[in-house]
Amino acid sequence: MKKILIATKNEGKAREFRAFFEPRDFKVVTLSELDDIPEIIESGKTFTENALIKAQSLTNALQATVVADDSGLMVDALLGEPGIYSARYAGDHDDEKNNEKLLQKLLTVPNGKRTATFHTSLVVTRVDKAPLIVEGEVSGEILRKLRGRDGFGYDPLFYLPNLGKTFAELTPDEKNEISHRGQAIKKLDEKFDDWWIDE
Ligand SMILES: O=P(O)(O)OP(=O)(O)OP(=O)(O)OC[C@H]1O[C@@H](n2cnc3c(O)ncnc32)[C@H](O)[C@@H]1O
Numbered sequence: 001m002k003k004i005l006i007a008t009k010n011e012g013k014a015r016e017f018r019a020f021f022e023p024r025d026f027k028v029v030t031l032s033e034l035d036d037i038p039e040i041i042e043s044g045k046t047f048t049e050n051a052l053i054k055a056q057s058l059t060n061a062l063q064a065t066v067v068a069d070d071s072g073l074m075v076d077a078l079l080g081e082p083g084i085y086s087a088r089y090a091g092d093h094d095d096e097k098n099n100e101k102l103l104q105k106l107l108t109v110p111n112g113k114r115t116a117t118f119h120t121s122l123v124v125t126r127v128d129k130a131p132l133i134v135e136g137e138v139s140g141e142i143l144r145k146l147r148g149r150d151g152f153g154y155d156p157l158f159y160l161p162n163l164g165k166t167f168a169e170l171t172p173d174e175k176n177e178i179s180h181r182g183q184a185i186k187k188l189d190e191k192f193d194d195w196w197i198d199e
């Protein structure tokens with residue numbers, strides 16, 4: 001059977017990728033199920049470089065097909081911060097502290113200038129191929145206080161003017177329909193089958 005390793009321990013992400021690969025007859029494993037994972041240093045300067053580093057180094061070490069993604073939030077008034085540093089913006093991987101820091105940084109930024117973009121770079125690697133790379137983005141605004149209980153990370157601050165809701169006020173399906181990761185997975189859907197069979 002075909003097999004793919006999802007380069008994450010994040011269960012939410014793993015679920016989305018399972019829903020993509022299992023109907024294509026892949027056995028899906030995640031990093032949580034492996035014992036000896038090589039240490040990966042995400043030393044890239046862009047989301048795509050980091051996703052490539054994650055996927056390709058696991059493919060090289062394990063001779064496996066791997067999918068990795070790297071995502072984050074870019075805030076215009078902060079010149080793209082926190083960007084590739086989104087997970088550890090406030091020092092350690094703590095969503096509450098990250099959101100608090102973002103609110104502080106934007107305290108004096110007026111409504112209308114609080115625009116932001118979520119980005120995902122998604123990379124699939126296989127031993128005998130050049131990587132498949134797709135990206136997805138969604139635009140919104142950063143609120144002045146948290147709203148909603150679903151999602152994770154910056155979701156309670158990320159407001160979609162068209163919907164009148166934050167990402168944390170959407171169901172997982174509603175969020176996937178429009179999110180940066182959802183967009184990237186749609187592009188993967190357009191390209192993956194050809195990439196897989198192409199010699
Ligand atoms: O590298 P892995 O193990 O997959 O996990 P990660 O936490 O680094 O995951 P990402 O690179 O995808 O995302 C980095 C940070 O960006 C934020 N983020 C990414 N996608 C998000 C989303 O859909 N909603 C809210 N915040 C998100 C969140 O703070 C993440 O910790």
Ligand SMILES: [Mg+2]
Binds near residue numbers: 069070071087
């Ligand atoms: Mg990351």
